[in-house]
Amino acid sequence: xxxxxxxxxxxxxxxxxxxxxxxxxxxxxxxxxxxxxxxxxxxxxxxxxxxxxxxxxxxxxxxxxxxxxxxxxxxxxxxxxxxxxxxxxxxxxxxxxxxxxxxxxxxxxxxxxxxxxxxxxxxxxxxxxxxxxxxxxxxxx
Numbered sequence: 001x002x003x004x005x006x007x008x009x010x011x012x013x014x015x016x017x018x019x020x021x022x023x024x025x026x027x028x029x030x031x032x033x034x035x036x037x038x039x040x041x042x043x044x045x046x047x048x049x050x051x052x053x054x055x056x057x058x059x060x061x062x063x064x065x066x067x068x069x070x071x072x073x074x075x076x077x078x079x080x081x082x083x084x085x086x087x088x089x090x091x092x093x094x095x096x097x098x099x100x101x102x103x104x105x106x107x108x109x110x111x112x113x114x115x116x117x118x119x120x121x122x123x124x125x126x127x128x129x130x131x132x133x134x135x136x137x138x139x140x141x
Contacts, residue, residue: 047071048118052096059094061086065117067096070125073115098127 050065050072058065064076066089075082075089082089092100101108119128 049121050118056094064093070120070128072118074117
């Protein structure tokens with residue numbers, strides 16, 4: 001029972017740290033010196049909202065969700081097929097992997113759509129805000 005409680009405490013700590021980092025990064029990204037462009041995101045309204053704490057529950061090779069640019073992907077079926085190996089996906093399982101994903105090919109970007117299952121709630125997003133300003137970096141639609 002004590003081990004189970006420590007695992008739960010560790011996950012709650014991870015979720016709290018992730019939420020803190022999300023808000024900190026959002027503050028830094030959207031400082032007045034950061035280039036932004038108008039980016040109305042209407043398709044995101046149709047997606048199922050999944051919180052970071054829910055994503056954190058899916059962190060094994062048999063049940064693997066990741067977040068890339070505020071969208072949530074179930075990559076369980078892709079896990080063994082990743083060209084870079086399974087270790088890198090497992091490292092980010094249940095977490096945001098946007099920074100690690102940066103620099104992937106257009107082909108990799110196009111593959112994401114088939115694994116998409118939802119989007120983070122607006123208060124947990126770092127890259128996409130409905131009908132507001134967004135980063136001018138290349139993020140998949």
